[in-house]
Amino acid sequence: MNYNELIDRLSEQTGNTKTGSKKMLQNAITVLSDQLESGNGVSIPDLGTFSTRITPERKVYNPHYDAEMMVPKKRIVEFTPATGLKDEVKYLGKKDE
Amino acid sequence: MSEKITFKELVELIAKQSEQSQSSANSFISELVEIIEAGLKTDGQVSISGFGKFELRWMNERSGTNPQTGEQITIPGQNKVVFKPYKALREGVNAPYADLESKIIDKENNLDRKKSKEIFTTPVKKSGSQESLDDLLIERDNPYSGNKDRVIDKQEPEPVANVASAKRPNPAIVKEVRDKGTFNWSFAAAGIIALLAFLLLFYMVQRDPESADPQITDSIESPVTAESETDREMETGTPPPPPAEPPVDEIDDSQSDIETENYEILPGQSLWTIAEAELGNPYLWPFIYYLNSDIIDNPNAIPLATNLQIPIISNPDNLSELERDQVARGYLALYHWNRDNNPDQARYFLWAVGVFSTDLLENLPSDVDAEDLAFALSR
Numbered sequence: 001m002n003y004n005e006l007i008d009r010l011s012e013q014t015g016n017t018k019t020g021s022k023k024m025l026q027n028a029i030t031v032l033s034d035q036l037e038s039g040n041g042v043s044i045p046d047l048g049t050f051s052t053r054i055t056p057e058r059k060v061y062n063p064h065y066d067a068e069m070m071v072p073k074k075r076i077v078e079f080t081p082a083t084g085l086k087d088e089v090k091y092l093g094k095k096d097e
Numbered sequence: 098m099s100e101k102i103t104f105k106e107l108v109e110l111i112a113k114q115s116e117q118s119q120s121s122a123n124s125f126i127s128e129l130v131e132i133i134e135a136g137l138k139t140d141g142q143v144s145i146s147g148f149g150k151f152e153l154r155w156m157n158e159r160s161g162t163n164p165q166t167g168e169q170i171t172i173p174g175q176n177k178v179v180f181k182p183y184k185a186l187r188e189g190v191n192a193p194y195a196d197l198e199s200k201i202i203d204k205e206n207n208l209d210r211k212k213s214k215e216i217f218t219t220p221v222k223k224s225g226s227q228e229s230l231d232d233l234l235i236e237r238d239n240p241y242s243g244n245k246d247r248v249i250d251k252q253e254p255e256p257v258a259n260v261a262s263a264k265r266p267n268p269a270i271v272k273e274v275r276d277k278g279t280f281n282w283s284f285a286a287a288g289i290i291a292l293l294a295f296l297l298l299f300y301m302v303q304r305d306p307e308s309a310d311p312q313i314t315d316s317i318e319s320p321v322t323a324e325s326e327t328d329r330e331m332e333t334g335t336p337p338p339p340p341a342e343p344p345v346d347e348i349d350d351s352q353s354d355i356e357t358e359n360y361e362i363l364p365g366q367s368l369w370t371i372a373e374a375e376l377g378n379p380y381l382w383p384f385i386y387y388l389n390s391d392i393i394d395n396p397n398a399i400p401l402a403t404n405l406q407i408p409i410i411s412n413p414d415n416l417s418e419l420e421r422d423q424v425a426r427g428y429l430a431l432y433h434w435n436r437d438n439n440p441d442q443a444r445y446f447l448w449a450v451g452v453f454s455t456d457l458l459e460n461l462p463s464d465v466d467a468e469d470l471a472f473a474l475s476r
Contacts, residue, residue, distance in 0.1 A: 001132075001136035001139070001140045001142065001143045001144065002144050003144055003145060003146040005136075006132060006133075006136065006143060006144075006145065009132045009135075009136075010125075010128060010129065010132060013128045013131070013132065014124070014125060014128055023115065024115055024117070024122075024125050025129070025145070026147070027111055027114040027115035028111050028114075028115075028122075028125070028126065028129065029145065029147055029148045030114060031107065031110045031111045031114050032107075032148065033147075033148065033185075033186055033189055035102055035107070035110075036186065036189070036190050037186075037189040037190050037192065039100075040100050040101060040102050041100070041101040041102070042101070042102055042107055043101065043103070043104060044104060044107070044126065044130060045104055045127075045130070046127070046130050046131075046134070047130045047133060047134075048178070048180075049101075050180070051101070052190055054194075057197075059202065062201075065201060067201045067202065068201070068202045069199050069200060069201050069202065070199065070200045070201075070202055071199050072194060072197030072198060072199065072200075073194055073197065074191050074194055074197075075190050075191045075193060075194060076182075076187070076190065076191070077149070077180070077182040077186060077187070077190050079151075079178075079179070079180030081177075081178035085134055085137075085178060086177075086178060088134060088138065089134075089137055089138060089153055089176045089178060090175045090176055091175060091176070092138065092153070092176055093176075094155045094174065094176075
């Protein structure tokens, strides 16, 4: 499902216009992103928990230069799906995209 | 930092951001969640522009152990929900560490460095000694390929710059390496430094053509042309070996044999431009310098309205022995001047001495730097 389909579905379900739904979605995303960027975790019922985590610096091997490289530490987004969602999709079978 | 906000707080924030009631924000979120779930079920993925993508990833069947009983079990294949943040979110979240870059670990890098050093040191060593510029060129072309013309320009004028860049430690070779490869990067650095040196030189030329031009033309112009010009001059000159030059102490007498005229230097003129206009060949400017060495102190800065003695040269393409000797002596004088004031460039003047009079170069007084002499003789 792509972004447009998502907005179509949203406007269908909420009875809003597409532009209204889109705006609403964008606002929600802005708030979520802001929270994540300031390092806060956000948990959304039935969907899951977004949080950030710092991956420590690590060594990797870069075959192109035949050398080990040090990848610096990074802060990344983590998502843990809610149990309900996890179980819903668990045994759907393999999906080919 | 690293706290968790509750769902209630989130709804409040979204309501505030979108200027809607909390209840509508709340219901919006639950609709959204429902749709995401439905989308995952039907398509296996839901993409939210500007945020990220939820998708199902199939985990193959694998074996594992029950941590409580220790018995071997088979974990059946199943779907997993993964969230892949898009670039904007990734970068926003990583903003505090955005300036950190991947580095090649020094120890592992030795090999690459050695490689690049080898390529560098061979020509560098030679540029210090007597290898000809042509040899340098041939050796340096290799790493560049495809870029020859520029390389010639950049490398030739300032072998010194290359020495510097080659010696420069490669402290931590940074992420840029990823695009170019380690030693390409160091070459690029050398190229940039050489280019800067070249630009600086060029700038000097613009300001003081009389000082910088000869070395530039001698060195910057691809040596092929410089050489062919020299050859041409040599050939059109006097084919039989030149007779013995007048000894040094007789110069003053021989100088009187040269016809001269008075010339008042005008604003914006240099010895180079005067030589070009009056003598027909700008490379002969040291001749003027030589004739006026008692008046001119700094060839790059001649006081206005100085009255110069300009030699009258009948045919600049076919200089007489005496004229060639005078030009060569001019270059020699400039070599000494540059030894004191511009040591990096001095050897080019010495080399030019040999262009105009090989005899003079071979019978130089002993106060010439041995290395410079070797450089000049190698031509």
